[in-house]
Amino acid sequence: MTKAADIRAKTADELAQMLLDLRKEQFNLRFQRATGQLEATGRIKAVRRDIARIKTVQGQRSSTAAQQAKA
Numbered sequence: 001m002t003k004a005a006d007i008r009a010k011t012a013d014e015l016a017q018m019l020l021d022l023r024k025e026q027f028n029l030r031f032q033r034a035t036g037q038l039e040a041t042g043r044i045k046a047v048r049r050d051i052a053r054i055k056t057v058q059g060q061r062s063s064t065a066a067q068q069a070k071a
Contacts, residue, residue: 001046007057019054022047 007015026047032038 002050002053004053004057007053012058012061015054015058019051019058022051022054026051 002018007018010018026044029038029044029047033041033044038044
């Protein structure tokens with residue numbers, strides 16, 4: 001599980017790559033669950049929350065940039 005402070009310290013490119021990696025992991029975990037091979041069921045929830053944290057930080061940054069562009 002990634003902390004929000006760690007996510008905020010990353011650049012936009014690093015966040016995009018991290019989001020891509022987490023989405024791939026989420027897909028693989030869903031596939032494992034469907035085939036009955038999933039052992040770490042709690043990892044699905046952790047990955048989903050990490051994705052939400054990254055998207056939240058990206059949204060905050062884009063809204064901040066939009067507000068600064070207006071000013």
